[in-house]
Amino acid sequence: MGGMSSQFGQLFRISTWGESHGGGVGVVIDGCPPLIELTEADIQRDLDRRRPGQSEIVTPRAEEDRCEILSGVFGGKTTGTPIAILVRNKDARPEAYKEMETAFRPSHADFTYQAKYGIRNWQGGGRASARETIGRVAAAAIAKKVLATFSPSLEIVAYVKSIHGIEAEVDPATVQFAQVENNIVRCPEPEATAKMIELIKKMRSEGDSVGGVVECVIRGVPPGWGEPVFDKLEADLAKAVMSLPATKGFEIGSGFAGTLLTGSQHNDAFEMRDGKVRTKSNLSGGIQGGISNGEAIFFRIAFKPTATISQKQQTVSTGGENVELAARGRHDPCVLPRAVPMVEAMAALVLCDHALRQRAQNGG
Numbered sequence: 001m002g003g004m005s006s007q008f009g010q011l012f013r014i015s016t017w018g019e020s021h022g023g024g025v026g027v028v029i030d031g032c033p034p035l036i037e038l039t040e041a042d043i044q045r046d047l048d049r050r051r052p053g054q055s056e057i058v059t060p061r062a063e064e065d066r067c068e069i070l071s072g073v074f075g076g077k078t079t080g081t082p083i084a085i086l087v088r089n090k091d092a093r094p095e096a097y098k099e100m101e102t103a104f105r106p107s108h109a110d111f112t113y114q115a116k117y118g119i120r121n122w123q124g125g126g127r128a129s130a131r132e133t134i135g136r137v138a139a140a141a142i143a144k145k146v147l148a149t150f151s152p153s154l155e156i157v158a159y160v161k162s163i164h165g166i167e168a169e170v171d172p173a174t175v176q177f178a179q180v181e182n183n184i185v186r187c188p189e190p191e192a193t194a195k196m197i198e199l200i201k202k203m204r205s206e207g208d209s210v211g212g213v214v215e216c217v218i219r220g221v222p223p224g225w226g227e228p229v230f231d232k233l234e235a236d237l238a239k240a241v242m243s244l245p246a247t248k249g250f251e252i253g254s255g256f257a258g259t260l261l262t263g264s265q266h267n268d269a270f271e272m273r274d275g276k277v278r279t280k281s282n283l284s285g286g287i288q289g290g291i292s293n294g295e296a297i298f299f300r301i302a303f304k305p306t307a308t309i310s311q312k313q314q315t316v317s318t319g320g321e322n323v324e325l326a327a328r329g330r331h332d333p334c335v336l337p338r339a340v341p342m343v344e345a346m347a348a349l350v351l352c353d354h355a356l357r358q359r360a361q362n363g364g
Helices: 040-050 094-101 110-117 123-128 130-150 177-181 190-205 233-242 255-260 336-362
Strands: 013-018 024-030 067-069 083-088 155-163 212-219 247-252 270-273 276-279 297-303 313-316 322-325
Touching: 013 130, 024 130, 040 067, 040 130, 040 336, 083 130, 094 123, 110 123, 123 130, 130 336, 155 177, 155 190, 155 336, 212 336, 233 247, 233 297, 233 336, 247 255, 297 336
Parallel strands: none
Antiparallel strands: 013 024, 024 083, 067 083, 155 212, 212 297, 247 297, 270 276, 313 322
16 A cells, blocks of 8 residues: 555545645545535535634634535535545745755654655645645545434534643533534633633743643444454544644543553443443443444544744754754644644544445445
């Protein structure tokens, strides 16, 4: 599969393309079932949540990120043929990246892309830029429409759980999408949100950055989704979210904290409830043996502090000399608020793919 690294999914397969400062970015979706109602507005809603310039705590790059559906939709419905979506880049400022032509930004992909290909698009980070995630979010908006058709009770809610040392108290069982979306940090707890905004503004003024944790809960997944062994549901979720820029860790259910429990404490006891097999606790995070068990799936993903900062840093030039670099350009002092729709998107893509795989293999 060498050279195919921009594809994701088995039956619901996407290919993203484009760079930060090229003509545009986008995605081709293959395997979307026909007769799903779809408009550009359906896709635009999620792109607006991901786009830059949406608030005072994210990058001020002014991109509308208007999507254009080029194929695969006719009369407001999917046709079953490949769907191509394009978003043009409007507010690129390549001149702000001139220093990166010859100096590698610390903890960024500049050096590694150069090492791999011997050439790189240094404007805005090129393919390593989070602008690449536009294609994923657009494709996921379609995945959500497919899921709503096949599994109407399914819902995906991601939110900022912590930023730096500020942790929000959130109940994954009851948290609602509207609570997440009512503030610019996308944290459902108001007290933590206020502290987070203050910290992010402070970091921006100091030319520094911070990281944090996004938590995601998926409710209403029926038992039986996921494939044993290599394509376990949590393995595919882990690969999906760890393929996002700036990710550094993944845990599901009890995660690393589960290592502090004994088996008798950690096991989720089964019981019959409303005629269904349920678990009394949910330390498994809704997945056992790689297959959903009908309980809520919840996982956490760690995002590092944004690599591009405007403070002076020690680095190396393409000519092999030790140099100093103070990055210019427009960057997020904290990626977390914009990462929320990206995490949701990757979860939706995995679930849609596994929903279709379950139907293909088992008829439902």
